[in-house]
Amino acid sequence: MRPRLPSPVQEVVDERFERYGVRLVLKRDDLIHPELIGNKWRKLAPGLAAAGGRTVVTFGGAYSNHLRATAAAGRLLGLRTVGVVRGHELRDRPLNDSLARCAADGMRLHFVERSVYRRKTEPGTLAAVLRDAGAGEDAYVVPEGGSNALAVRGCRALGEELTGVADVAAVACGTGGTLAGMAAGLAPGARALGVPVLKGGFLHREVEALQTAAFGGPAGDWSLDDRFHFGGYARTTPELDAFAADFEQRHGVPVERLYVAKVLYALVALAEEGAFRRGSTVAAVVTGRPFPEAPGR
Template identity: 80%
Template sequence: MTSTLPLSPRLPSPLREARDERFGRHGVRLLLKRDDLIHPDLIGNKWRKLVPNIERAGGRALVTFGGAYSNHLRATAAAGRLLGFPTVGVVRGQELADRPLNRSLARCAADGMRLCFVDRATYRRKTEPETLAGILRTAGAEDAYVVPEGGSNTAAVRGCRALGAELRGAADVVAIACGTGGTLAGLAAGLGSGQRALGVPVLKGGFLGAEIQDLQERAFGGRRGEWSLDERFHFGGYARTGPELTAFAEDFEARHGLAVERLYVAKLLYALVTLAGEGAFARGTTVAAVITA
């Protein structure tokens, strides 16, 4: 992916093998696609999704949405600081306005993002034109460029197609943790013949398949590439982890010298170890795990 933005991304991101007997005993090879190394502040799929939207914004303030631990909000705030444009983060949960900022939101604020907290009922209706207009008025950002929650829109999906192109011929299965589904939609479209994309949703609800289908239809005119979801590994929903996942992540870190982010990456890797143990991958399969954070 090329860009005129002066942020010196490391593209294509590195791809390395992770030797792990939990895969090897089943004849499966594991690769790690280190999208987390693209840029120290705009990591992984956040870079790929934000860049085309920032270019479209043309220097206008950028308004976007997320929960209290949103990696997307953090990346947007960092982009604003690095490139000198204003950012507004609309945060789900009015009650959070009366609490000390958590580490993620504090980083957003330190990077210059103005935080606007809305109640959960309003947040659920944020895509309705009247509700969105009210949010923008409250935030004082009527003329801003709006990026949806998670950064997943047509421009972002097309931007993520480059991720698939970078992995053509490298793996039989390319797996990625999914929040809003935009990265998977683009990734699948960029892969080559005979490759398939596997998404591991980190939210529960069973809605993501339809969302990805819709994103591909809007970006490409129809379904592109071979892709599927396994929705068993959300651990209770977004920002939910628990001791089992924490222990798994710590073990993976010790085995491979890789810092494992808990909300997305740990769930992805846990899913792949489980699937390998279940025999979901035929012997001789190469699986690439996209490390997004």
């Protein structure tokens, strides 16, 4: 199945925004492709084209949506894929549903110690990991989360598709690549908002570095709000779960908990704080949908 681009925009009528004179729309990137969902397609497609048939190696945790998307892309495109998984201890455990799906799609899983994983970008460590994983010296390496200059340029189209649609475009952020590209594609006067799903406050410099690599310097008007990570990556709370279930019931849209729920929750809170001017349109990018068997990245 070919990707559905541009992805549709869906207006939702929600009194939590209407009472402040704000219009909410959803950018349904979750409908781009049944297996390569949302920003994963936008980020992966340029890199996989650049791989030129070589083995693709990438990185992620035990519930990584990025690993799943890469494995699915490898199957669809006939590419050999290797997933380097954080956590050597997982090697001797039964595969969870997310990793089992990666394996079923043909991805070779290589588990590494967490201390090694933290050093994966160091040339010596990376070379050793590639050798131990049997990836081959000419393997094409895609970074964790898929965020590199090619991916950021691929995500610029997301901002371009929102031109004339939104005054503010918001997206949940893991590695920052989607925000970096989307901000560059927005029309002048529109701004991008990133809601990090990891705690630590480090993402600003990562987005800056990605934009520099992709565009040679800063691009677009963007900011981050670090208050809505709900404890960090892959963390949720009963409050967030209840919010997501309520949004699903109100609007009939499935809400993925680890990313999408957090950006929607943030937008409701910001509307209540008066962060959006009356008469403005806010777009929430739906970057994924719930997997029935496991959460992921």
